[in-house]
Amino acid sequence: MALQRICDPMLPELSRVFSAPIGEVSQVISFFAIAYGLMQLFYGPVGDRFGKYRVVMLATMGCSVGSLVCALTPNLNLLVAARIGTALAAAAIIPLSLAWVGDVVQYEYRQETLARVGLGTMLGITGGQLFGGLLTDTLGWRWAFVLMTTTFAVVSFLLWRQLPRLDPMAQHDHAPVGFFKQLQKVAQNPWARTFLGLAVIEGATVFGVLAITAAHLHQVHHISLTLAGGTTALFGLGGMAYMGTAKITIRRFGEVGLARYGGNLFAMSFLVIAFTPWWQLALPACFAAGFSFAMFHNTMQAKATQMVPTARGTGVTLFAGSLFLGQSLGVLVLAELFSHFNSQYILGVDAVIVWGLGLFLSNAIAKRNATQADHA
Secondary structure (H helix, E strand, O other), rough: OOHHHHHHHHHHHHHHHOOOOOHHHHHHHHHHHHHHOOHHHHHHHHHHHOOOHHHHHHHHHHHHHHHHHHHHHOOOHHHHHHHHHHHHHHOHHHHHHHHHHHHHOOHHHHHOOOOOOOHHHHHHHHHHHHHHHHHOOOHHHHHHHHHHHHHHHHHHHHHHHHHHHHHHHHOOOOOOOHHHHHHHHHOOOOHHHHHHHHHHHHHHHHHHHHHHHHHHHHHHHHOHHHHHHHHHHHHHHHHHHHHHHHHHHHHHHHHHHHHHHHHHHHHHHHHHHHHOHHHHHHHHHHHHHHHHHHHHHHHHHHHHOOOOOHHHHHHHHHHHHHHHHHHHHHHHHHHHHHHOOOOHHHHHHHHHHHHHHHHHHHHHHHHHHHHHHOOO
């Protein structure tokens, strides 16, 4: 996640260095997301065949090499190509890590372990945006990729040291079969089609707007990229705060309330970020946006696991792919709009769309729950 988000606060600097508009340099984010999303379907059978732990270890090595190429690239086209190559490796890490935990951790401890993995993704969002802006402002944007190179090299070494002990635990004596039949089963389910459409919209509106938030704060309020990146990094801290209170929050609001109030709070937060005349108000707004996003997104994740129970693995994989497809489209469209229109109105319209998305999802869940209760 840090590798994915590290370019967010870099966009104005990359635009200056390569003499290219924001819409063009945003390809370092959008093309990464496209490659990342497409590879989601690939790594499931690869992990089952060769060992999930082993594939994750090799993927971290690939991310280290890819980040080094990014740091050394002389022009924008090669930087975009290097980011695509890095995404091809990075796509394996999160889904296969979750699957490996499912293989080796007993059920009564699994949810706690997966929460720690989720905490890592939020730390990645925070760290990527913070260090992306900080290093771009101080040592230069290339050093952000040097940091990623070093980090992935260390992690891959630590994984390699544990390989003999941990890899055999994740082996299966069978390979997955019937993928295309499961794919057809998901495609024929009306609720699944609707839900995957919502995932595309979520990726486009939430992750898309997150990619241009630092640039908006830098451009409108004339604050440094370090400060802009640090402000948007509070999004990740808000998500971590939700994880710390998830047990209470879920009991209090339920999945219908989490979807509705999550969408409402996210919309209000980004309306503040868009139109406040004081950049300081963006600090609590970004934190609240991260908290509300986690409310909404965790509900989406939970529903994804039950989207088509008889094809759960395929459904969750398609959910992840849809999310990143939406993200890539959102970054492309919003960054292009950023080059031609007032960023305040772009963020404002996006906030209204997320509000509608939360309202639609909450109503859809309530209606579906009522229908299932009637059938029961």
